[in-house]
Amino acid sequence: MNEWNDIAVISPARDIDISTVATLREQIDTLVEQGVRRVMVNCLNVGFIDSSGLACLLSRARRLHAKGGLLSLVNTSPGVTRSIQIARLIDALHVTAAVRPPVPLLKPGAMPLWSKSVSVREGVENLGYYRHRVVDMISALPMSASDRFDTALAAGEALSNAYDHADGAAGCTMMVIAYPDRVVIEVRDRGRGYQIAADEEPDETEERGRGIRLMRMLVDSVEVMRRRDARGTLVRLIKLLAPAEEA
Known part of the structure; x- marks a missing residue:
């Protein structure tokens, strides 16, 4: 697309x-x-x-x-x-x-196939570039075109939150990590910090809330939490590459 x-x-x-x-x-x-x-x-x-x-x-x-x-x-x-x-x-x-099996924990000692860190440029006009960048990075993984699109779109929503709530994504980073059974995307910003439980429904009147709802539709797991290493928010997205029973 x-x-x-x-x-x-x-x-x-x-x-x-x-x-x-x-x-x-x-x-x-x-x-x-x-x-x-x-x-x-x-x-x-x-x-x-x-x-x-x-x-x-x-x-x-x-x-x-x-x-x-x-x-x-x-x-x-x-x-x-x-x-x-x-x-x-x-x-x-x-x-x-609507009811998905829980995302399985990584097997003990599981090592990533690869990981790539990206420093996010300030300016919301760069958002489209990073969505396409995610597609390029995960293009060799065993995913359908629609799953790659969904993953990149979810990553874009996480980055959009950073642009909206963290001074234009200043100091924001995105990490893409590939494992044999999943791809993990972590977006860290330096905003005020925000957290929502996995079973909590975000306020649909808030733009951030609508983004969380959409991310939950697109990937298998969404975690939104305050960073422990610095001020800001960490959004972790997980998209499984195979059914849980095959992982």
Whole structure:
């Protein structure tokens, strides 16, 4: 995908079925016509997706794919995930379950394949450069193109927080660490310091809160904590390269 700002999140208020599919189709089509190339359907309030809903999602996913984009379903319940599996559409629709298995601890003595540290330039105009830099750094890892995009977008959200809340990212650093089963990205800033528990819902009226919600949709683990080594915030993102049982 060439554009990094053309992303939209749609949150249906109820099930995706014959009674709601026309509205969803219109929403997606309008976004695509406006140039959006990444549509995320947040299924937090969706208990069921019937055949008409699956047909709509599949057709719009294909339309976006033809334009170099991607449609994703995030926060799907076990039942919704199962229905998509039964319909054999789990590969056609990029699905992220609401309840994910916990990220396994690194095995004792596990050593990184490589690690790279990047000093972040001041100025929010540099943000796009670092998203593409992350894609380049993880390009050789066993990840799909959509997973690389998600990882880079999440890293961009972490950096965006630094730009917003740490004097334009002055003194900010980004570390990318590759292990056999995961990639870890750590963004350290020198702002006032912020922390949120893994099970805590951020205030959606805050820009930082919306960024945390999006990061949680994109990667397998998000930690936001005050730094212990200096003043500021540490954001740690983990994207698994393989299912936990294979790690």
